[in-house]
Amino acid sequence: MxxxxxxxxxxxxxxxxxxxxxxxxxxxxxxxxxxxxxxxxxxxxxxxxxxxxxxxxxxxxxxxxxxxxxxxxxLPNTTVMATEKWFSEWPGVETKADTIRTWEPLVVPGLLQTPRYAQVLFAAEPGVTEQWREEALATRIQRQSVFQRKDPLMYWVLIDESVLLRPVGGKEVIREQLEHLLKMAEQPNISIQVVPLDVGATAGLVGGFAIAQGEGMRDHVYLEDAAVAGTVSAREEMVRRVRLRYDAIHKWAHPVHVSQRLLREVAATYEDQ
Incomplete structure (x- = not known):
């Protein structure tokens, strides 16, 4: 060519x-x-x-x-799945948002997951078909296009240190994922901070969430649920409460440069000897 x-x-x-x-x-x-x-x-x-x-x-x-x-x-003919009703509003919110602040206590946030890491998570879902897993992966990859926009999303991420230590998919997959986080953290529109384990109990142990803000749209929150469904809401009181929770967690987070050093150190532990 x-x-x-x-x-x-x-x-x-x-x-x-x-x-x-x-x-x-x-x-x-x-x-x-x-x-x-x-x-x-x-x-x-x-x-x-x-x-x-x-x-x-x-x-x-x-x-x-x-x-x-x-x-x-x-990938030709990659099918994007129809999302569940409770979640269907959130991808549109991500597309319109200028800034998203998110907290994850258990896994890497979806917008920063590598395909292999996401594939392992979807494979762990009980009772789902291979087609569902493939379509879920395609949907997740498509959502990550918010970082390819002309005005890319500002993404402020807080993750618990346990996320780095859980070997999802084995050492090769998790090492690739941590290296991807380091690469994404080099972008000026993405901040990744780690909340250390020795903090103990934090306001974030009840589950992950995200807060989206954008010009011409109401602030929205997305709340994860360990059960079947989560919640997407633009109610002012709920947004206020989630924002307070984010601020309470953020005060315990390592600074960006310390978080990046920790990411490199943990990634190194997964390297072949």
Missing amino acids: TVNEQPESPTEEYGAMLKRARDAAHLSQAALGEVLSCSESLVGLIERGKRRPTKKFTLAAEAALGLKGDLYRL
């Missing part, structure tokens, strides 16, 4: 990005095929847009090439 040519289809656009990522990693088609346990010819066919990539191939290629959803977003 020449510089002036544009991909004619999602499959060709996918293939072009795969080739760029492979070249950047200094891998031949044969070498990438060996890593992905597939043939050199299959890699070539996908790069030329002659073969549709599968979700399994895509996730493996992303891990091998150090991508974080770039290929998955281009």
